[in-house]
Amino acid sequence: MKRTWAIAALPILAGAIGFLVWWGWLFPPKPAQVSGVGMDAIEAALALDPQLPLSAAETDVVLVVVCTLRSNRLEPYGYSYPTSPFLDALSNHGVQFNQHYSQTSWTRPSMGSLLTGRYPRGLQLDSPEDGGVTRLALDDEDILLGEVFSDAGRQVIGAVNNPNVREQFGFAQGFDVYHAPTTSWTKRKIKLDDNTLVSQVLNAVDETPDDQRIYIRMTPVGPHTTRQLTRRDRTLLQDADHPEYDAAVRLLDARLARLFVAIKERRPNTLFVVVADHGEGLSQPRHHHFGHGNYLFQTTIHTPWLIHHPSLTPQQVNGLTMNIDVMPTILDMLGMTAPAIVDGRSQAAVVRGETSHTGHTYAFSETMYNRSNKGTIISDEFQLIRNRKNDRERIFARSDWRAREELSDDHPTEKSTLSTALDAWEAIQSASVTDAPVEAEADEETSEMLRAMGYVE
Numbered sequence: 377m378k379r380t381w382a383i384a385a386l387p388i389l390a391g392a393i394g395f396l397v398w399w400g401w402l403f404p405p406k407p408a409q410v411s412g413v414g415m416d417a418i419e420a421a422l423a424l425d426p427q428l429p430l431s432a433a434e435t436d437v438v439l440v441v442v443c444t445l446r447s448n449r450l451e452p453y454g455y456s457y458p459t460s461p462f463l464d465a466l467s468n469h470g471v472q473f474n475q476h477y478s479q480t481s482w483t484r485p486s487m488g489s490l491l492t493g494r495y496p497r498g499l500q501l502d503s504p505e506d507g508g509v510t511r512l513a514l515d516d517e518d519i520l521l522g523e524v525f526s527d528a529g530r531q532v533i534g535a536v537n538n539p540n541v542r543e544q545f546g547f548a549q550g551f552d553v554y555h556a557p558t559t560s561w562t563k564r565k566i567k568l569d570d571n572t573l574v575s576q577v578l579n580a581v582d583e584t585p586d587d588q589r590i591y592i593r594m595t596p597v598g599p600h601t602t603r604q605l606t607r608r609d610r611t612l613l614q615d616a617d618h619p620e621y622d623a624a625v626r627l628l629d630a631r632l633a634r635l636f637v638a639i640k641e642r643r644p645n646t647l648f649v650v651v652a653d654h655g656e657g658l659s660q661p662r663h664h665h666f667g668h669g670n671y672l673f674q675t676t677i678h679t680p681w682l683i684h685h686p687s688l689t690p691q692q693v694n695g696l697t698m699n700i701d702v703m704p705t706i707l708d709m710l711g712m713t714a715p716a717i718v719d720g721r722s723q724a725a726v727v728r729g730e731t732s733h734t735g736h737t738y739a740f741s742e743t744m745y746n747r748s749n750k751g752t753i754i755s756d757e758f759q760l761i762r763n764r765k766n767d768r769e770r771i772f773a774r775s776d777w778r779a780r781e782e783l784s785d786d787h788p789t790e791k792s793t794l795s796t797a798l799d800a801w802e803a804i805q806s807a808s809v810t811d812a813p814v815e816a817e818a819d820e821e822t823s824e825m826l827r828a829m830g831y832v833e
Contacts, residue, residue: 412634413637422465423686424689430685435647436589436591436646439591439651441487445680446679447476447680448675449625450680451463460629467690471682471683474692474694475756477679477699477740478655479698480502481668482654484501485512486699487547488518491703494717494720495700497742497808499515500813500814501513513815514547515546518546518549521707522593524707525550528589531589531591533553533577533581533592535593535594537573538595539826544819569631580592581642581643594635596632598628599628603620604620609626617658617660646685648683649682649684651682651699651702655668655677656675657673658675661778669745670748670750681699694732695734696737700720701734705727708722738801742802749765750764751764752798753798754774755794758783770784
């Protein structure tokens with residue numbers, strides 16, 4: 377009789393436990409988090425403070441250059457899946473550039489361009505004779521943003537996870553600390569989590585005197601490889617067309633949240649900038665193919681640019697901008713002078729809300745990766761892509777990021793105008809090549825990592 381009663385009571389007991397769980401008494405809900413970083417902490421770190429000065433003497437700088445970050449897979453750029461809650465919050469409290477383009481679609485020339493404010497051809501980091509995958513390097517005379525800050529007396533800290541920007545290729549010029557892992561890649565899989573880069577940066581900051589200004593450049597690579605889905609990823613990214621990439625972006629977002637909150641706790645007056653070297657085709661859509669270096673569709677060159685400082689009024693910028701603008705903009709915002717040879721334009725006045733005009737009629741990008749030789753020009757309305765090998769030109773609406781509908785027959789005048797402007801730009805780029813390129817022999821360790829990433833067949 378007692379056993380029968382106990383069996384009959386089981387559904388009642390299960391229902392009571394279920395009620396307590398639902399009500400939150402037995403297992404209270406966790407505070408909102410971004411993979412371990414509480415949203416309350418993020419919101420506190422993002423708080424505006426118009427009184428904090430934005431100046432060379434008082435402001436620290438963090439520049440995050442993410443490898444392979446496609447903008448239209450990010451929440452602040454309209455993506456409907458929860459890949460980037462931190463970057464979305466950063467955008468809501470900062471300045472977001474909506475028509476921003478990289479100057480090429482693979483890492484080494486793109487990073488060189490971004491960090492010097494110059495087009496890749498002038499740096500000779502991309503060449504039709506040699507895709508630059510193993511040999512081409514920055515010249516000692518090419519001035520990186522880190523060198524400008526070093527000359528100004530800052531502690532200059534670097535942490536990178538991509539072998540394309542290791543020391544032998546010239547990317548450590550001006551740095552006091554430069555963490556470049558020796559075994560970070562194997563068989564197209566990353567071995568070193570970007571969280572390690574965050575820890576390296578924070579350790580270097582903790583070793584720097586509080587009264588010395590710092591400049592940090594971090595290059596995480598999480599989105600360069602897909603991520604095995606966790607149960608939570610499967611729930612959050614259900615029905616996404618490439619959830620493995622989205623999961624990698626979501627993990628990156630969590631790492632950046634940790635970096636941002638920790639830096640702001642240590643150095644509240646920090647200018648925090650997030651950009652990317654290029655995007656990724658993902659075969660979404662299919663004709664954009666899976667990788668990036670050989671293509672100039674918007675999926676591979678439309679990249680994010682987000683800026684946050686407590687004194688800045690949040691805004692969306694819709695004019696055309698390019699990665700070559702990043703260096704002069706950061707320096708101008710701090711009241712510092714850019715090097716004499718810079719192709720980009722400072723957007724400091726736009727960031728401060730003094731004007732809405734970015735000063736660019738067109739944005740340009742080109743790639744000579746592997747056996748490719750392509751150039752592109754982008755206006756507010758259209759994108760023209762030129763394949764220099766067969767002289768084929770195609771024009772698409774800029775709003776058609778999938779590049780589904782070729783518009784040559786419908787817009788012949790616009791196509792001719794863009795083609796002529798691209799001719800003029802290419803002539804200037806050709807004239808900028810005056811000396812032999814600098815070559816650096818990659819050691820076996822670096823070569824193996826490049827091979828593991830897919831850069832060397």
